[in-house]
Amino acid sequence: MTIAHAQAPNDNIENRRVLRTDETITSSTVGCTVQRSCVDERLTGKCIEYHNDQWFEFRPAVAGTYYVNIGGQRCRDVRGVQLVVLTGTPCQPATYRILSCTSLGTQDDLFVPLPSLRAGQSYLLDVDGYLKDYCTFTLQVSGQARGLPVVPAPAVPQSLPARSRVVTLSWQVPDSLAAARSCRVLRREVHEFRAREIRREPLAINTYGQRRAAYTLTDTLPGPGQYLYQIVAVGEPTDGPPTLLRQQWLAYSQLRPLMPGAVAVGEVFLTLPLARYPRRAQLAIVISNPETGQVLRRLPLTVTTPSQGRLYAQPWLNAGLRQVAVAITCYPPRGAAYTEHLLLPLAAGQ
Numbered sequence: 001m002t003i004a005h006a007q008a009p010n011d012n013i014e015n016r017r018v019l020r021t022d023e024t025i026t027s028s029t030v031g032c033t034v035q036r037s038c039v040d041e042r043l044t045g046k047c048i049e050y051h052n053d054q055w056f057e058f059r060p061a062v063a064g065t066y067y068v069n070i071g072g073q074r075c076r077d078v079r080g081v082q083l084v085v086l087t088g089t090p091c092q093p094a095t096y097r098i099l100s101c102t103s104l105g106t107q108d109d110l111f112v113p114l115p116s117l118r119a120g121q122s123y124l125l126d127v128d129g130y131l132k133d134y135c136t137f138t139l140q141v142s143g144q145a146r147g148l149p150v151v152p153a154p155a156v157p158q159s160l161p162a163r164s165r166v167v168t169l170s171w172q173v174p175d176s177l178a179a180a181r182s183c184r185v186l187r188r189e190v191h192e193f194r195a196r197e198i199r200r201e202p203l204a205i206n207t208y209g210q211r212r213a214a215y216t217l218t219d220t221l222p223g224p225g226q227y228l229y230q231i232v233a234v235g236e237p238t239d240g241p242p243t244l245l246r247q248q249w250l251a252y253s254q255l256r257p258l259m260p261g262a263v264a265v266g267e268v269f270l271t272l273p274l275a276r277y278p279r280r281a282q283l284a285i286v287i288s289n290p291e292t293g294q295v296l297r298r299l300p301l302t303v304t305t306p307s308q309g310r311l312y313a314q315p316w317l318n319a320g321l322r323q324v325a326v327a328i329t330c331y332p333p334r335g336a337a338y339t340e341h342l343l344l345p346l347a348a349g350q
Contacts, residue, residue, distance in 0.1 A: 008054045013038045013090045016055035016124070019141050026072070028136040029054060029081065029129040039126070040093035047101035048082045053128035055090075058141045063119040067145040067241065068100075071109035072138040078193055079130035080104040081137055083112055086124050099123070102150050103130055107193040109147030113241065145241035148186075148195075153228055154247055156190060156280075156302060161251035165221040171231045171246045172213050173203060179239035185217060186230040191282065191300055195230060225300040226251040253301065253309075268317045268346050269310040270324060277303050282331040287311075290325040290343060313346045322346060 010017040011032045017025065032052040039050050060066060073080050082103045088095035102112050117123065129135050140146070173180060182202045188195035198219060204212040221227060231246040270287070277283060285299040296316060301309075316324060323346060329339040 008032055010054045010056065013055045013124075016057045016090070019056050019058045019125075019139070021058075021061065021066075022140065022142045024069075024138055024140040026136065026138050027054060027127070028134070029127065030134045030136070032129075035091065038091040038093065040096065043086075043093065043096055043098050044084060044101045047103060048084060048128060049132075050128055051132045052134065053126050056125040056127070056139065058123045058125060059121065060117045060119055060123075063117060064143065065113060065115045066117050066141055066143055068112040068114060068125065069109070069140040069142055069146040070104065070111070070137055071140075071147055073104075073107035073109075073135055073194075074137070075107055075129070075133050075135040075193070077130070077133040078106065078191070079133060080107045080110075081133070081135045082128045082130050084126040084128075085112070085114060086126070087121065088124070090124065104150060105130070105153060106188070106195070107135075108188075108195050110150045111145040111147050111241065112150050113145070114141075144237050146237075147242075148230070148232060149242060149244050151244050151247065154249065156226055157249055157251070161224075161226070161253035163252075165223075165252050166218060167221060167250045167252075168216060168218050169229055169231070169246075169248065169250075170214070170216045173211070173215065173233055173245065175211075175213070177233050177243055179235040180233040180243070181235045181239075182233075183215065183245065184230075184232045184234055184242075185219075186232065187219070188228045188230075189300065190226045190228070190302065191284065195228070221250070221252045223298075224253045226302055251302075253299075267312070268314045268348050270313040270316075270326075270344060270346055272309045272311060272326070272328075272344075273342075274301075274303055274309050277328075277330050278332050279303055280333045284329040284331075286327045288325045288327075289321065290323060293325075296324065317346050 009015050012035055029052045032054050034050045034053055085100040086096045086098050100112055104110050182200050184197050185199040186195040187198050206212055227250050229248050232242045232244050234242045281303045283301045287297040288295045323343055326342045326344050331337045
């Protein structure tokens, strides 16, 4: 049976939805198409690849800075929606002037600042699913920012993950953020759709009445993987937009390169054939009992160098297993994901 999705009424630019200040609407890119005559990718470069866009219009009654707040994203993939804000005559790309072009990159609640908007000026907003993604979302143009600032995440480091789940973060709060009241500490594993707030750190005042500038936090990673930490300074909604202070990837893995003498003779390990997967590929590894199907371990991993890796397996041998079933789903840097099912032996280190 084929399920058809109706196009949003504002799929075409002539039916664009007019937004009022602080009005929150819910929309979806499912079923939308592209009016190729009304867009020009030469104006936005590599920022956006049009696939399923829809159109909005905003006319501020008062000049000033406004924020496009995008929230409640529910997408098929991870990366969320893309937003282009421009001026010009609708469906006449030669008249367009791009004010902002943003690929959100996650499904977090995010805001895009639009400084110095003119009263009565028409501004066009084009929302598209990132890399052919299909998304439901809320959209608002407001004088107050809501969510996290849109800042590209740094590249995932290619260095070896740490051996410990306990990590330490340090950051500074500059004096220029006088209105900040606290710092949100957010954490997102590389495969997760959105970040989670793990702590809200109040900004402290010392005995001299001065605000402390330096902060440190210790956290325990929930399991193997690569995690993006974000530190965001926030105040009251009327105090101004949240400010991103720091982004940092931290990783933990129980996998180790195969190096002679690295482990004691007789210890039992599972060897994973990582060399068969491309560099920078994201792997989702599920290890299970081949007889009962019981899941023994789930392990996310990024391939940093073509090699093999070891996972400590002595408890599985003690439970009577001599081999395990391993399902590895590979998300390569290019191309479609695929899954391999392997039956691998447990072997003693040499």
